[in-house]
Amino acid sequence: MEIVIAIAIGILAASGIWLILRPRSFQVIIGLSLLSYAINLFIFSMGGIKVGSPPLLDPAQKDLTVYADPVPQALVLTAIVIGFATTALFLVVLLASRGLTGGDHVDGREER
Amino acid sequence: MTWSDHLVILPILLPLAAGALAILLDGRVRHGPAAVNLLSTLGLLAIAWTLAWRTLGPGSLADGAQVVRVYLLGDWPSSFGIVLVLDRLSATMLALSATLSVGALVFSLARWHRMGQHFHPLFQFLLMGVNGAFLTGDIFNLFVFFEVMLAASYGLALHGSGEARVKAGMHYIAVNLVASLILLIGASLVYAAAGTLGMADLAMRAPLLDERNRTLLEMGGAALSVAFLVKAAMWPLGLWLPAAYSTAAAPIAAMFAIMTKVGVYALLRFGWLLSDQRSPDFFNAQWLMIGGLATIAFGSLGALASREAPRVAAFLTMVSSGTLLTVVSIGDPSLITAALYYLVSSTLAAGALFCLAELAERGLDERKPAEDQAELAVPLLEAYGLQEEEPQDEEVGVPVPAVLAVLGIGFLACTLLMAGLPPLSGFIAKFAILRAMFETGHTGRAWIVTAALLLSGFATLAAMTRLGMRLFWSDAERPPPKVRVIEAAPVALLLLCCVALTAQAGPAMAYLRGVAEGLSAPSSYIEAVRNAPRMREALAEPPPLGGLFHQEGPAVAPLLVPAPPAAPAAPAGAPAAFPPAGGAP
Numbered sequence: 001m002e003i004v005i006a007i008a009i010g011i012l013a014a015s016g017i018w019l020i021l022r023p024r025s026f027q028v029i030i031g032l033s034l035l036s037y038a039i040n041l042f043i044f045s046m047g048g049i050k051v052g053s054p055p056l057l058d059p060a061q062k063d064l065t066v067y068a069d070p071v072p073q074a075l076v077l078t079a080i081v082i083g084f085a086t087t088a089l090f091l092v093v094l095l096a097s098r099g100l101t102g103g104d105h106v107d108g109r110e111e112r
Numbered sequence: 113m114t115w116s117d118h119l120v121i122l123p124i125l126l127p128l129a130a131g132a133l134a135i136l137l138d139g140r141v142r143h144g145p146a147a148v149n150l151l152s153t154l155g156l157l158a159i160a161w162t163l164a165w166r167t168l169g170p171g172s173l174a175d176g177a178q179v180v181r182v183y184l185l186g187d188w189p190s191s192f193g194i195v196l197v198l199d200r201l202s203a204t205m206l207a208l209s210a211t212l213s214v215g216a217l218v219f220s221l222a223r224w225h226r227m228g229q230h231f232h233p234l235f236q237f238l239l240m241g242v243n244g245a246f247l248t249g250d251i252f253n254l255f256v257f258f259e260v261m262l263a264a265s266y267g268l269a270l271h272g273s274g275e276a277r278v279k280a281g282m283h284y285i286a287v288n289l290v291a292s293l294i295l296l297i298g299a300s301l302v303y304a305a306a307g308t309l310g311m312a313d314l315a316m317r318a319p320l321l322d323e324r325n326r327t328l329l330e331m332g333g334a335a336l337s338v339a340f341l342v343k344a345a346m347w348p349l350g351l352w353l354p355a356a357y358s359t360a361a362a363p364i365a366a367m368f369a370i371m372t373k374v375g376v377y378a379l380l381r382f383g384w385l386l387s388d389q390r391s392p393d394f395f396n397a398q399w400l401m402i403g404g405l406a407t408i409a410f411g412s413l414g415a416l417a418s419r420e421a422p423r424v425a426a427f428l429t430m431v432s433s434g435t436l437l438t439v440v441s442i443g444d445p446s447l448i449t450a451a452l453y454y455l456v457s458s459t460l461a462a463g464a465l466f467c468l469a470e471l472a473e474r475g476l477d478e479r480k481p482a483e484d485q486a487e488l489a490v491p492l493l494e495a496y497g498l499q500e501e502e503p504q505d506e507e508v509g510v511p512v513p514a515v516l517a518v519l520g521i522g523f524l525a526c527t528l529l530m531a532g533l534p535p536l537s538g539f540i541a542k543f544a545i546l547r548a549m550f551e552t553g554h555t556g557r558a559w560i561v562t563a564a565l566l567l568s569g570f571a572t573l574a575a576m577t578r579l580g581m582r583l584f585w586s587d588a589e590r591p592p593p594k595v596r597v598i599e600a601a602p603v604a605l606l607l608l609c610c611v612a613l614t615a616q617a618g619p620a621m622a623y624l625r626g627v628a629e630g631l632s633a634p635s636s637y638i639e640a641v642r643n644a645p646r647m648r649e650a651l652a653e654p655p656p657l658g659g660l661f662h663q664e665g666p667a668v669a670p671l672l673v674p675a676p677p678a679a680p681a682a683p684a685g686a687p688a689a690f691p692p693a694g695g696a697p
Contacts, residue, residue, distance in 0.1 A: 020286070020290065025282065028286055032286070032289055032290070035290070035293055036293060039293045039296050039297060042296075042297060042300060043296060043299075043300040046300040046301065046303055046304040047303075047304075071303065071309070072300065072303065075252055075299070075300065075303075078252070078256065079255075079296055082256070082259045082292075083293075085263065086259065086262075086263060086266075086285075086289055086292070087289075089263060089266055089267075089285070090282075090285050090286070090289065093266070093270065093278060093281055093282050093285055094282065096270070096273070096278050097278045097279065097282050100273075100274075100275045100278055101275060101278075101279070106282060106283070106286075107279065108275065108278075108279040
């Protein structure tokens with residue numbers, strides 16, 4: 001289970017970093033999205049990976065080890081929302097840049 | 113809890129409410145947003161100075177004793193809930209950002225605020241993010257407030273639009289989005305290792321971690337510091353800064369001068385909270401120093417290589433950031449005192465310089481655009497938004513006689529401040545840094561820093577002199593720039609703050625000495641957060657979740673009370689935040 005998650009995070013992060021370093025603005029934004037997925041999974045897995053255990057307190061269940069850690073789940077929700085908003089903002093800038101320069105190169109013009 | 117206890121949260125709530133109100137008024141009431149923004153910024157100034165005064169301890173100014181105010185949001189215990197913590201460092205930074213923002217805002221009211229949409233709400237949200245970052249007591253909210261600050265700054269960096277701004281803005285946003293993701297990695301690693309995100313809790317637990325979690329925490333610290341150093345623009349993480357700051361509109365660039373200091377603040381906060389000998393070396397001081405020196409070198413060379421005033425100002429901001437990082441890396445209370453004095457002085461001077469640069473450049477390049485543009489990598493004419501200025505010429509105001517003289521005096525003051533020449537506060541700051549270094553026995557490193565400071569001061573002087581010749585001297589037929597009083601006054605205000613800082617250097621140093629002492633004795637901060645009184649306890653009502661937490665007392669006890677050093681097993685039960693039921697004594 002851990003190894004699967006770790007490989008998934010690794011692949012997402014590697015693809016994201018590769019895409020961020022590409023010259024097209026669309027590739028950069030997809031790269032940022034992939035990287036933020038990787039980070040979100042990473043935060044989630046930092047609470048320890050458990051199957052079938054809710055993060056909700058049950059008054060009948062006094063053994064705290066059976067619960068999933070709720071904090072990373074709350075963090076990941078916040079991170080998703082913020083990441084989504086900033087990506088949307090970046091998209092606007094990308095469109096503005098395309099409108100002003102007429103191209104989609106991140107430097108505003110093609111390399112010569 | 114009296115009304116004055118709620119003052120702590122006002123630096124966040126007031127800009128939030130004012131920003132929202134400004135959006136609603138936008139386009140409906142003619143001067144509504146501007147009035148709301150101005151009132152809120154002035155209110156913040158009053159609040160920040162009140163808070164700074166209220167955090168003073170009972171002793172003298174230089175006494176390290178401080179009143180740490182802890183604000184529990186939702187009245188949860190500080191280990192579980194969100195806390196705001198106000199100590200003398202936070203209060204000083206709040207006062208600095210409020211002072212700078214008044215200057216930048218008044219400057220923008222002359223015309224810049226009409227260059228694009230939603231200037232006033234974004235300005236307030238930027239202030240909210242900056243203030244929140246100074247006040248928050250846990251790492252995750254630091255991330256959230258960084259994002260608030262950055263989201264507003266993305267909008268402001270593009271204010272006025274134009275190709276150069278959009279291009280620089282895109283790079284700026286991409287770099288800072290990645291930095292935010294790295295900050296998230298750091299925060300989650302810290303949580304995995306220590307089982308907490310609260311800074312005070314972390315400082316308690318860090319020395320008690322076992323080997324495995326220590327390594328994890330150090331990795332988290334490395335990730336966090338990379339993110340902070342991107343904000344503080346350390347070379348090579350700060351290459352986004354010159355383009356973003358020099359293309360931004362002048363009052364916005366002046367406001368951005370505080371944003372690099374937010375990164376330095378975060379480094380100071382974490383570095384000193386975890387300064388316990390048994391704690392892991394959270395930030396590698398040696399590399400911080402090397403990076404700081406490299407930043408000084410890069411900024412100095414960049415300032416020498418550029419010929420436009422905003423670009424020189426942007427590189428000088430990098431130099432001041434590098435100086436701060438170098439000094440902070442050595443870390444001794446007397447050095448921190450000098451570094452804080454330098455921080456205040458250089459932030460105000462940089463803010464004044466960005467505004468002054470725009471005033472002095474005004475009308476200079478309009479007559480000879482073609483040859484200027486050809487030799488530049490970046491089309492800087494667009495960068496200054498000159499195309500947009502021309503139709504608005506009649507609004508700029510009448511030419512004031514002797515306006516060049518006034519600008520020249522301001523420019524001279526900025527040069528003295530940035531280069532660290534007597535008699536202004538820049539000199540006192542650098543002198544205090546060097547003196548503290550030699551007195552505290554860091555002789556070997558002191559010589560290196562002396563060389564770096566003197567050389568960077570020399571480079572600054574050369575760059576500024578050349579810039580001054582271009583702006584004021586070389587073109588005798590140049591028409592004097594049209595400057596309104598409302599534009600000259602805020603620059604004068606910022607520079608007068610530096611003059612006051614010079615004249616009252618003794619009390620200012622004494623006050624900052626107290627700030628540094630408070631910072632270097634983190635126990636007052638940690639104790640205040642951990643023992644923060646809850647409203648509910650004061651009202652003597654049982655907590656609603658008391659059933660579970662109290663019956664399971666031993667299992668959750670390490671989260672509520674400091675674990676005794678004899679029981680290292682309790683906080684070491686990572687990566688799960690809750691220690692196993694049988695693990696606690």
